[in-house]
Amino acid sequence: MSLKTIQAATGFKDYLPKEYQDLIDDGPFLQKRKVSELGSFKEALEEHPMCSGCAMTLFIRLCYVGFPSLEHTVLVGTAGCGRLAISQGAVPFVYGNYGDTNAVATGLKRGLEIRFKDQPKDVVVMAGDGGLADIGFHAVMHSWFRKEKFTTVMLDNEVYGNTGGQDSGMTQKGMVMKMAPTGKKFEKMDMLGLAKTAGVAYTARIAPTNPTRVANTIRKAVLIAREVGPTFIQAYTSCNIEYAIPTPKVMDDARAVEKDRYSFEEYFSDEAKAYWDESEKERKRLRKAKK
Amino acid sequence: MYAVAEIDAEICGATKCRLCTQFCPEGNTILYDETRGTAYVAVDRCKGCEICVGICDDLAKHHAIKMVPIDQVKEGFEISKVGFKRSLVESE
Numbered sequence: 209m210s211l212k213t214i215q216a217a218t219g220f221k222d223y224l225p226k227e228y229q230d231l232i233d234d235g236p237f238l239q240k241r242k243v244s245e246l247g248s249f250k251e252a253l254e255e256h257p258m259c260s261g262c263a264m265t266l267f268i269r270l271c272y273v274g275f276p277s278l279e280h281t282v283l284v285g286t287a288g289c290g291r292l293a294i295s296q297g298a299v300p301f302v303y304g305n306y307g308d309t310n311a312v313a314t315g316l317k318r319g320l321e322i323r324f325k326d327q328p329k330d331v332v333v334m335a336g337d338g339g340l341a342d343i344g345f346h347a348v349m350h351s352w353f354r355k356e357k358f359t360t361v362m363l364d365n366e367v368y369g370n371t372g373g374q375d376s377g378m379t380q381k382g383m384v385m386k387m388a389p390t391g392k393k394f395e396k397m398d399m400l401g402l403a404k405t406a407g408v409a410y411t412a413r414i415a416p417t418n419p420t421r422v423a424n425t426i427r428k429a430v431l432i433a434r435e436v437g438p439t440f441i442q443a444y445t446s447c448n449i450e451y452a453i454p455t456p457k458v459m460d461d462a463r464a465v466e467k468d469r470y471s472f473e474e475y476f477s478d479e480a481k482a483y484w485d486e487s488e489k490e491r492k493r494l495r496k497a498k499k
Numbered sequence: 500m501y502a503v504a505e506i507d508a509e510i511c512g513a514t515k516c517r518l519c520t521q522f523c524p525e526g527n528t529i530l531y532d533e534t535r536g537t538a539y540v541a542v543d544r545c546k547g548c549e550i551c552v553g554i555c556d557d558l559a560k561h562h563a564i565k566m567v568p569i570d571q572v573k574e575g576f577e578i579s580k581v582g583f584k585r586s587l588v589e590s591e
Contacts, residue, residue, distance in 0.1 A: 230583035246520045248533060250583040253526030261548025265524035272526075419521040456549035459522065 214279065214298070227254060231298055236272070237279045243270065243419045252278060256296040258289065261455030263462055264363050264445035267416045268293045271334070271361065274426030275299075281330045281430075282320070284313045286344065288336035289370045289447075290363045307343040309333045310351035310360060317358045330430050331358040337378035338368050341397050345377075352406035352438050359433045360440045361426070362399065365447040373450040385450070399442055400475070409437035409480035413473045415444040415466040417459065425474070428484065436480045444470045502566040503545040503575070504529070504552065510563035512537040518559045519551040527578060534586035542575035 214237050216224055221232065230250040231237070241249055252272045258265040268290060275281045284302045285291040286309045295301050304312040313333045320329040333340070340348050340362045348360060367385060368374040375385035377397040384391050403411045410432045412425050422443075429439040446453060446461055453461045466472070476484060506519070512535060519538055523529040528544040529551060531537075547566065555564040569575075576587065 226579075226582040234583055234585065243521055244517060247517065247527075247529055247531030247538060248585065251526040255526075255544060255579075258524070260546035261550055262524055266522065266550075269524060269526050270521075455547075456553050458548070459550055459553055 235298070240276075241273055243273050243423045246273065246419075252298040253293065254296045254298070256293040258293050259449055261448055261458050262289070262445075263416055263448070263458050264289055264365060265293050267363065267422060267443050267445045268297075268334070270416065270419050270422040271332075271426050272297060272299070274423035274430075275330065275332070276427050276430055277328075277330065280327060281332060282316060284309050284316065284331060284333045284335075286335045286339040287370065288339050288363070288368075289365065290334055290336055294334055306339060308347055309335050309339060309344050310347040310356070313358050313360075314351050314354070314356045317356060328434050330434065332361060332430060333358065334361045334363065336369075336376075337362055337364045337366060338376045341377045341399055349402070349406060352403060352408050352440075355407065355437045357433050357435075357437060358439075359426075359429045360438065361429075362440070362442045363445045364442055365445050365450075366396070367447050367450045369447040369450050373447075400440070400473075403440040404475060407437070407477070408440050409433070409477045410439040410484075411475045412441045413443075413470060414441060415462045415470045415472070417462050417466050418472075421472065428474075431487070432476075432480050432484060436477070436483050439480075500568050500570065502547050502568050503542045503572060504540050504547070504549070504564050505567040505572060506538050506540055507563045507565070508535060508537040508539070510561055514559070514561055514563075516559045516561065518554050519564060522554045523551055524548065527583060530576075530578075530584075532586045532588070534588045539576055539587065541578035542569065542572055543577040543579050 234250040236252050253269050282300045285294050286304045287306045313331045317331040364378050366379045374387040375392045379392050381395050382391045400411050416422055429441050433439040448458050520529045520531050525544050528541050529538050552564045555561050
């Protein structure tokens with residue numbers, strides 16, 4: 209398969225929309241872009257209908273920078289807030305039915321492995337806490353038990369934001385929500401603990417307070433998923449509408465929650481750790497050789 | 500009436516921090532002009548969340564971003580009209 213996946217056919221470039229022409233000329237494809245370069249290149253994420261000041265959008269935007277090879281990535285999502293932005297990115301996006309994201313990703317990953325033997329294709333599931341921890345729970349768990357080689361990213365806003373603020377399994381105990389008028393009675397689900405038990409190779413818990421760290425974590429998760437096994441990232445992406453956070457305070461809230469209960473935490477399985485240390489050494493060696 | 504972010508090119512140009520471009524939730528809304536060395540806003544994309552104002556004031560401590568009512572923006576850059584530009588100086 210040619211690397212020039214997004215090039216225009218000869219003579220047709222002028223007839224493409226301006227946004228597409230910009231992607232060809234100054235886009236993020238076929239080269240590594242850093243978070244510190246944001247604003248200096250045309251991003252894969254186009255204009256989208258997410259709410260003003262949404263931390264989830266910020267996280268998704270940083271994910272697009274973190275993917276190790278954007279042109280060979282396929283995203284899988286489902287109903288929820290996140291898909292409103294993900295569907296506006298210049299990366300193939302598969303809209304699974306509610307509940308089957310990880311089943312769809314399983315088939316997709318296996319199919320792509322057969323079709324493109326020499327080219328690693330990254331499949332990344334990016335859905336909300338409702339789509340992964342509640343409704344898609346069985347598919348998520350079983351994809352982990354089967355050790356499917358793709359990344360699952362949970363955009364954890366701790367609420368069903370898209371349908372008007374019902375509590376989800378990931379909502380904190382005691383929170384008053386639309387379907388929990390006296391406060392939610394059960395604890396927040398421990399998805400990271402479940403992931404470790406299910407044998408996930410790499411898990412991370414993160415809040416979007418440090419853009420470079422978000423991009424690096426995503427990159428790490430996708431690269432480990434390529435070689436070792438399933439990876440899981442749980443990201444705090446507050447819902448400023450349902451939790452009534454004024455938009456200028458969104459980052460203050462993210463920092464406060466990170467300090468309180470959402471600190472950056474990553475876990476490697478032994479195999480993943482060995483692979484990652486080895487590949488880090490290799491990268492260092494290549495960098496030295498370049499100099 | 501709604502307000503959009505406006506970046507003071509003089510204050511911003513004196514720094515090389517680029518923090519606002521990393522924290523904006525919108526793609527290609529706060530852009531960075533390599534020639535002038537300053538960030539600038541695509542006013543047609545800005546949703547007025549003020550996250551960049553907080554970042555510039557509290558984190559970077561440069562106080563270069565202010566919210567301005569959209570009808571008082573002078574010569575605002577509109578990315579939907581002209582597309583992505585590496586630098587606004589070249590296009591003039």
